[in-house]
Amino acid sequence: AHVIATQQQDLVAEVARITAGAGARVVFDPIGGPQFVPLTEAMARGGILLEYGALSSEPTPFPLFNVLGKSLTLKGYLYSEIVSDDAALARAKAFIVDGLDKGVLVPLIAKVFTFAQIQDAHRYLESNEQIGKVVVTV
Structure with missing residues (x-):
């Protein structure tokens, strides 16, 4: 529903505006790198950040004070969590096939x-x- 052009807009300010000051509850980030810190600044207290990639060639700093101050959960994710677990893979396939069938x-x-x-x-x-x-x- 919203697009934030981070080269032209302030990510933290825009997320605050869009969420009426609440912050983002869940963040999916495939990039890492320096933008990781502003992502955590834009998050809500108790938010969850799922890091599923490392497209940035730059180091990813750990935002200790944002994580502690907002009680954030940071989780790395790899597709192998699903494909190496037969039960999880079966659930994922069923979800996708059902979603495609139902449109x-x-x-x-x-x-x-x-x-x-x-x-x-x-x-x-x-x-x-x-x-x-x-x-x-x-």
Whole structure:
């Protein structure tokens, strides 16, 4: 519902405005790096931050005072938590299949390529222009 362009907008101020001062209850971050600190500043007391990537090449500082002062929970997540646990994987598959069947989950397709265009598909992925999935038909 909201987009914050962090290069032009103050993340903490915008989250405060959007949440009427409450802060974000849950944060999903695939990047890490220096933006990690402002993310914790924008969080609500008792909030949860799930770190599921390390796309930043810069160090990720640990925001000790934000974590202590707001009683934050920080959790790292890897997909292997699901795929290496047969019961969790079965639940995840059932959730996805059910969501697709009911139309609740609708995949966003950015672009479709033929198998003969596989190099173009790879270049497109490398460009980071896509919003959604890139499909290669065989």
